[in-house]
Amino acid sequence: GKEKWPRGDEKVWKAGMRSLDKDVESITKSFVNHVQTSLARQAHNLDDLGAYQAAALSVRDNLLVNWNKTQLQYMRKSPKRAYYLSLEFLMGRTLDNALLNLGLKDEYKDGVRLLGFNIEDILEQERDAALGNGGLGRLAACYLDSSASQELPLWGYGLRYKYGIFKQLISPEGNQLEAPDPWLEHQNPWELPRLDVAYEVRFYGRAERLGDGSGRALWTGGQEVLAIAYDVMIPGYNTATTNNLRLWESKPKRGFDLNSFNAGNYEGALSRFVVLFADFFAYRTFGKELRLKQQYFWTAASLSDILRRFKNLNKPMSEFPEFVAIQLNDTHPTLAIPELMRILIDEEDLHWDAAWKIVTNTFFYTNHTVLPEALEKWSVPLVEHVLPRHMQIIYDIVGPIYFCTLIILHLTCQLDRTCFSSKASVSFIYARLCALTMIKTVAVEKKFPGDRERLARMSLIEEGQPKQVRMAHLACVGSRKVNGVAELHSDLVRTTILKDFVEFEGISKFGNVTNGITPRRWLDQCNPELSALITKALKLEKSVWLKDLTKLEGLLPFAENKAFRKEWAGIKQRNKERLAHYIETTLGLTINTKALFDVQIKRLHEYKRQTLNILGVIHRYLTLKNMTPAQRKKVNNRVVFFAGKAAPGYYIAKLTIRLIVNVARTINADPDTRDYLTLYFLPDYSVSLAEVLIPASDISQHISTAGTEASGTSNMKFCLNGGLLLGTVDGANIEIAEEVGESNVFFFGHLTPAVEDLRYQHLYHHIPIEKKCPALAHVLNQVSLGLFGDNEVYEPLLNTIRQGDYYLLSDDFDSYIAALAMVDEAYSDTEEWIKKSIRTTAKMGKFSSDRAINEYAESYWNIEATPITPHS
Numbered sequence: 001g002k003e004k005w006p007r008g009d010e011k012v013w014k015a016g017m018r019s020l021d022k023d024v025e026s027i028t029k030s031f032v033n034h035v036q037t038s039l040a041r042q043a044h045n046l047d048d049l050g051a052y053q054a055a056a057l058s059v060r061d062n063l064l065v066n067w068n069k070t071q072l073q074y075m076r077k078s079p080k081r082a083y084y085l086s087l088e089f090l091m092g093r094t095l096d097n098a099l100l101n102l103g104l105k106d107e108y109k110d111g112v113r114l115l116g117f118n119i120e121d122i123l124e125q126e127r128d129a130a131l132g133n134g135g136l137g138r139l140a141a142c143y144l145d146s147s148a149s150q151e152l153p154l155w156g157y158g159l160r161y162k163y164g165i166f167k168q169l170i171s172p173e174g175n176q177l178e179a180p181d182p183w184l185e186h187q188n189p190w191e192l193p194r195l196d197v198a199y200e201v202r203f204y205g206r207a208e209r210l211g212d213g214s215g216r217a218l219w220t221g222g223q224e225v226l227a228i229a230y231d232v233m234i235p236g237y238n239t240a241t242t243n244n245l246r247l248w249e250s251k252p253k254r255g256f257d258l259n260s261f262n263a264g265n266y267e268g269a270l271s272r273f274v275v276l277f278a279d280f281f282a283y284r285t286f287g288k289e290l291r292l293k294q295q296y297f298w299t300a301a302s303l304s305d306i307l308r309r310f311k312n313l314n315k316p317m318s319e320f321p322e323f324v325a326i327q328l329n330d331t332h333p334t335l336a337i338p339e340l341m342r343i344l345i346d347e348e349d350l351h352w353d354a355a356w357k358i359v360t361n362t363f364f365y366t367n368h369t370v371l372p373e374a375l376e377k378w379s380v381p382l383v384e385h386v387l388p389r390h391m392q393i394i395y396d397i398v399g400p401i402y403f404c405t406l407i408i409l410h411l412t413c414q415l416d417r418t419c420f421s422s423k424a425s426v427s428f429i430y431a432r433l434c435a436l437t438m439i440k441t442v443a444v445e446k447k448f449p450g451d452r453e454r455l456a457r458m459s460l461i462e463e464g465q466p467k468q469v470r471m472a473h474l475a476c477v478g479s480r481k482v483n484g485v486a487e488l489h490s491d492l493v494r495t496t497i498l499k500d501f502v503e504f505e506g507i508s509k510f511g512n513v514t515n516g517i518t519p520r521r522w523l524d525q526c527n528p529e530l531s532a533l534i535t536k537a538l539k540l541e542k543s544v545w546l547k548d549l550t551k552l553e554g555l556l557p558f559a560e561n562k563a564f565r566k567e568w569a570g571i572k573q574r575n576k577e578r579l580a581h582y583i584e585t586t587l588g589l590t591i592n593t594k595a596l597f598d599v600q601i602k603r604l605h606e607y608k609r610q611t612l613n614i615l616g617v618i619h620r621y622l623t624l625k626n627m628t629p630a631q632r633k634k635v636n637n638r639v640v641f642f643a644g645k646a647a648p649g650y651y652i653a654k655l656t657i658r659l660i661v662n663v664a665r666t667i668n669a670d671p672d673t674r675d676y677l678t679l680y681f682l683p684d685y686s687v688s689l690a691e692v693l694i695p696a697s698d699i700s701q702h703i704s705t706a707g708t709e710a711s712g713t714s715n716m717k718f719c720l721n722g723g724l725l726l727g728t729v730d731g732a733n734i735e736i737a738e739e740v741g742e743s744n745v746f747f748f749g750h751l752t753p754a755v756e757d758l759r760y761q762h763l764y765h766h767i768p769i770e771k772k773c774p775a776l777a778h779v780l781n782q783v784s785l786g787l788f789g790d791n792e793v794y795e796p797l798l799n800t801i802r803q804g805d806y807y808l809l810s811d812d813f814d815s816y817i818a819a820l821a822m823v824d825e826a827y828s829d830t831e832e833w834i835k836k837s838i839r840t841t842a843k844m845g846k847f848s849s850d851r852a853i854n855e856y857a858e859s860y861w862n863i864e865a866t867p868i869t870p871h872s
């Protein structure tokens with residue numbers, strides 16, 4: 001029978017409930033209360049950091065009021081829920097966002113002023129939560145904000161890393177140094193430890209088939225650890241909905257491995273999973289086992305939690321996909337697919353087919369890159385070692401592919417012992433094969449008879465030494481739907497890496513959801529003056545257009561309004577001054593704010609071509625040097641900003657940073673040119689730094705080799721803030737141009753279909769760079785000759801261009817320089833430029849993450865908005 005609740009007198013309960021703060025008085029009261037009882041401090045010894053903590057704790061109380069209501073109503077209404085599994089969440093700071101979403105910004109500002117503090121100084125005390133590397137992690141954070149704002153029942157699941165992404169320091173020589181980011185050093189007010197929510201997770205051990213033809217197995221032994229939940233509240237904008245981000249932390253199982261615990265090995269043995277891998281491209285070169293354990297620990301804990309919640313509904317297991325949708329953010333959580341199979345078969349006693357049906361209706365997979373070096377593959381011996389049962393299941397999924405391949409190759413007699421480790425496994429697969437119930441792989445052979453290459457291409461296991469599991473293939477066959485993150489990228493997914501699956505499973509499984517960004521953080525918070533001007537112009541409540549960003553179109557007529565243009569340009573100017581002030585106070589550098597601000601901020605990677613940009617800067621410098629003083633006076637002043645981290649082991653990327661730093665040193669000191677061109681590398685790029693840089697930019701660069709940048713999301717942020725885009729025809733740049741019109745963007749470079757041919761030419765019909773692109777050759781030679789010091793140091797970087805030139809710098813350099821010249825020309829016509837800027841912002845409605853999350857909700861997850869009534 002169900003227990004009655006609340007216990008005792010409901011009225012007494014209700015009277016005791018905290019309500020939301022609404023006025024300055026209740027805010028100051030709560031603030032002082034927290035100073036006194038949570039921080040154990042007093043008015044006389046409270047500094048800005050303490051004031052931040054008190055403010056954060058009082059805001060958190062408000063968030064919890066809504067969080068509780070939201071979770072209770074989700075429980076009562078039991079709508080279908082979506083779960084966003086992401087190994088990265090780049091949240092940045094929380095306080096300002098929480099205040100905005102709660103609608104308490106002004107009240108807090110006044111409240112802390114009465115107590116002798118300044119809200120801006122308090123906000124500056126907060127450390128970024130930087131649990132991610134770049135776009136993928138920040139996308140996850142934007143989607144959380146949008147899910148709550150759109151009142152969608154969605155939870156995030158991630159890992160509670162002890163350290164965020166490393167802090168980047170730049171040595172005097174220009175080398176990147178990495179320092180740890182112990183972001184939890186001060187207590188984190190935004191998380192709620194749930195020490196009672198704990199699940200056991202097993203690694204290693206033995207998996208034995210039961211041998212009864214059921215496919216079931218017993219997985220025993222090995223090592224067990226506990227996953228403990230930490231909850232982070234995710235408030236929606238202007239709504240009571242407050243969703244949850246659950247992060248897992250590891251803890252030893254009681255009684256487990258006491259010896260190594262006593263030997264002081266505990267930290268080493270267990271908490272190592274919760275380190276962030278600062279590189280999703282190169283982690284395969286080291287720490288593989290750790291990363292695999294990390295992925296499994298997190299997916300297993302998340303699935304246990306999701307299953308427990310589902311079981312509370314008392315529905316038959318077959319209805320699981322009607323209540324649960326699980327989104328795989330890239331292939332990192334793909335182990336959830338064999339893990340759910342394991343639970344359903346081994347623990348819930350389901351038949352393979354029934355289990356597979358549930359699995360393939362529950363998961364959804366988003367691909368975020370087609371670059372081959374970034375596609376995850378796990379070595380079969382490693383998976384077998386760490387997760388023996390999962391390796392069996394993966395083979396059970398692919399088994400028939402092998403059979404078909406082997407049959408075709410007339411090799412049936414030489415069954416590979418490592419594939420089919422026991423007789424039971426062979427007979428199980430064979431039984432299913434005969435029943436023709438498996439994932440249509442037999443049908444592959446039927447549909448494409450004799451196409452051996454296709455079978456090998458489609459296999460989940462890549463042949464080689466060692467064999468490897470292709471995670472993208474596993475994610476694809478195990479999911480209901482698959483999508484890319486911009487139109488071009490989704491097309492590339494369909495026509496390249498998953499082409500065979502499209503031909504086999506039909507195109508309707510493969511869709512597109514173009515990325516989006518939250519306009520709350522990326523316009524209202526980071527650019528409050530622009531937001532206020534927009535509100536005034538649109539004559540709408542801010543809360544209306546911030547939730548329906550297409551309303552920005554109402555700005556279009558204002559492009560023709562001179563007074564409005566003046567206000568618009570004035571805001572850009574003040575944002576430049578704000579950035580200059582920030583750089584002055586943090587780095588002690590003086591920035592010329594009467595110049596075009598040209599910004600490229602993103603992870604350092606060859607495909608993103610920061611090298612093209614720095615070589616372009618050198619070209620500009622050499623050109624200026626050759627001019628007479630009178631000629632120089634006619635040139636636009638330009639300040640170029642770079643920021644971004646390189647993966648610690650990525651030599652060429654680090655060399656690019658070194659080159660930028662040393663070019664900056666030379667040209668910023670050159671009296672001939674420094675009034676016209678200066679260059680800065682801002683260390684330690686972060687969400688918070690982006691919030692100051694983006695509103696100040698006139699032009700931003702998104703110049704990847706065509707076809708390599710899946711989407712990009714900072715391009716959307718710059719344009720939303722009225723910065724114009726200089727880019728290649730790649731990723732979401734294309735859709736931005738479609739919206740704002742090609743006359744408002746600066747495009748250059750070869751198109752995606754040409755890339756393959758050009759690379760072929762580089763390999764087999766090599767034309768020396770002096771002949772092909774003299775301007776570039778000249779720039780490279782100047783670097784080689786030591787114009788920026790560091791003789792020889794840059795040769796490996798320059799040689800990537802001279803030889804092979806995989807990212808096609810020599811093919812795009814001339815058109816890049818021409819595009820830069822077009823930017824100069826356009827910028828000289830100030831009024832026209834401002835018009836472009838206004839029109840750009842006006843047409844950015846499509847790129848709200850609200851639009852994107854609704855597409856996922858409707859076309860993928862099939863979940864509905866579940867409004868939370870504030871009074872219940």
Ligand code: CR6
Nearest residue numbers: 135136368369485709710711712713
């Ligand atoms: N590096 C893409 O490269 C995209 C984001 C988010 C990336 C980038 O173009 O905008 O994902 N890919 O979809 C991966 O992380 C694998 C990224 O951030």
